[in-house]
Amino acid sequence: MKPARILTALALGTTLGLGATATATATAGTSSSPAPRAAENTGSADASDRARAAKARKGPVMATYKGKKFDMADGWGDAKVCSEYPDLTVKCFTTDAEAQADMAAYAKKDPRALPKAPKGRSAKIQPAAPASAASTAGGDEAAPLAASCAFGWTCLGEHQNLGGRKLQWSADGTKTLATWGFRDEATSTCNNDEIGGMGIVDYRTNWPDPELITILGTCVTSLHEESYPAELGSGTWNDRADEVWM
Template sequence: MLAAAAGIVMAMSIAPAGAAQAAAGFSGVAKFKNSTIDLKKDGWGSAQTCVVRSKTEVQCYATAAEADRALGYVRTNDPLVKAAQKQRASGVSAQAAAADPPACANGWLCLWEHINGGGRRLIFKDEYWQKLSEYAFENTLSSWRNNQGANDTGGIFDGASGGFGTRTLSSSTYNSNVGATLNDKTDQVLG
């Protein structure tokens, strides 16, 4: 069975380690085309995907396909896409078979602003908590995909009073709709 259910998100027992230092060093300025954009101050402009390469380097792209090429993503090699196609080929009903997940390069954690991998996409891979406000993506998350290696979990955190706290994003999984409890309520990510 393709792991793509909301039940994959589990509660973590602790608050994000280093949350106070999240995104330390990132100025909010990202490379985009032949210039820069200040994500925090001016927003994304016409960028559709931003890749957080390190604590100080973010590269944005006009299209998801452009970012996928830069990260070496090949859809025919994607294990979740292969699993969904195999499930459909085995005769599983259209309603029960998983749809192909949206693109997320191997080794990365992808966040989308809309359900089903729609809208702007923000991509991470570093193992530290990062404030989404630094990337103009706070309280925006509606779907995610963790395409990092086996046992490489990610996490999301809502620090608001009465928020959901911390959730684990299991490796090699996709959640097409985080649901009302989590939708547009995420402050930080662990990629």
């Protein structure tokens, strides 16, 4: 977990109830223009960003789908949901129901995969309906409130409401989304981890990487609704996540 970041989130926004939307943006630096996106975190001002990224899982992320292994960075094929278990095993499935069933079966051997939710926490959380039609701007697809994020897990959705492809982790750490085949594709988040914050990061060279924090026990229904830091550009956080930490 990242206590300093969690404190930053709490300082910037009030903690909300379970299933609510709660985020905070953390940035630092001056108002000078960032370097082109092509070269990332290579400048003299990026030492802290490189140190954070160094904690990420190294090498390709190999997943299993229908009995066959594949490198997630090369694309998911027909897989729609991918889960990283406590032992760092990654499995992918065609539906969220299949993923949830496998999670339950796995937990019989390793209870860490589905810890019991304590009083005041939910075994599953779902994003709430978006506040405005802006959440579907830019061609992003609306999704039914079907997918959920189990207790002990953190989740990203390709579309709003965890719709489209879904990526979820039981194992905490820093995840470089390019190696997971999910870079610049997240539109919704849920943080149902046991403890601590969850943040998505956009890489910027010679500029501290901005982060958007999802507070514990909450979801971000649509990143179309979350404004990107004005000093770094315009628009929203949709399809900007290069990394996630939890």
